[in-house]
Amino acid sequence: MFRDFIIGFSLGIIFLGTFAYKAFKVSAPPLTDASRVKFKVALQPGHYLVGPLPEELKGISQASSINALLFRRKEKRLALDLALRVKEKLELAGVEVDILPVQIPPRYLADAFVAIHFDWNLDPSVRGFKVAPSDFDLSSKSSQLALYLFNSLKEIMKPYNLVTEDMSKYYAFNFKKFKHSLDSRTPAVILEVAFMSSLKEINFVQKNLDKVAEKITEGILKFLTNSSV
Numbered sequence: 491m492f493r494d495f496i497i498g499f500s501l502g503i504i505f506l507g508t509f510a511y512k513a514f515k516v517s518a519p520p521l522t523d524a525s526r527v528k529f530k531v532a533l534q535p536g537h538y539l540v541g542p543l544p545e546e547l548k549g550i551s552q553a554s555s556i557n558a559l560l561f562r563r564k565e566k567r568l569a570l571d572l573a574l575r576v577k578e579k580l581e582l583a584g585v586e587v588d589i590l591p592v593q594i595p596p597r598y599l600a601d602a603f604v605a606i607h608f609d610w611n612l613d614p615s616v617r618g619f620k621v622a623p624s625d626f627d628l629s630s631k632s633s634q635l636a637l638y639l640f641n642s643l644k645e646i647m648k649p650y651n652l653v654t655e656d657m658s659k660y661y662a663f664n665f666k667k668f669k670h671s672l673d674s675r676t677p678a679v680i681l682e683v684a685f686m687s688s689l690k691e692i693n694f695v696q697k698n699l700d701k702v703a704e705k706i707t708e709g710i711l712k713f714l715t716n717s718s719v
């Protein structure tokens with residue numbers, strides 16, 4: 491009788507112990523790789539995945555002339571290639587990366603957003619990269635992101651110092667007008683990597699895509715590490 495009690499008691503302890511252990515295991519936070527991710531960055535290759543767009547975005551990604559149309563295909567290919575290289579490099583540094591299409595998820599929030607485009611000009615001697623911060627930014631960090639990218643890229647490329655309004659007022663930044671746009675707290679820039687109308691410049695970029703991707707990555711990483719509170 492006493493022996494049965496001892497056995498029953500012991501089994502009870504084991505059962506309760508196992509239950510308590512399982513309960514503890516369930517309530518403990520999962521220790522996955524994702525929990526180590528510190529920063530999230532979004533890259534948007536120019537004109538990527540222009541499918542059927544919501545009403546508010548119709549017309550934003552149409553080429554405005556024959557020349558733009560001719561360059562557009564090449565721009566899309568190069569921008570996507572660059573974005574994927576930057577993504578790979580950022581991920582190696584432990585950063586989570588989203589590649590975003592033209593239609594941005596509504597109020598998209600990240601630690602940094604970089605749109606990657608290429609420009610063209612009627613004058614083939616015009617060349618240089620351009621980087622513009624968002625005019626709508628409420629994070630006050632877009633200018634810093636632009637500066638880090640500018641300083642990094644100018645180590646290997648010539649800058650073009652004129653930035654136009656269609657850059658700083660890029661539709662993805664404009665949360666006041668579009669639902670499919672960035673959250674106002676997302677530091678954001680648009681980068682025009684080179685002028686495709688400059689044979690010299692575009693040849694350089696095509697031959698040095700990985701180097702250009704490396705410089706973009708460096709700029710983003712410096713921004714993330716230096717601007718985090």
Ligand SMILES: [Zn+2]
Pocket residue numbers: 536537565607608
């Ligand atoms: Zn473009």
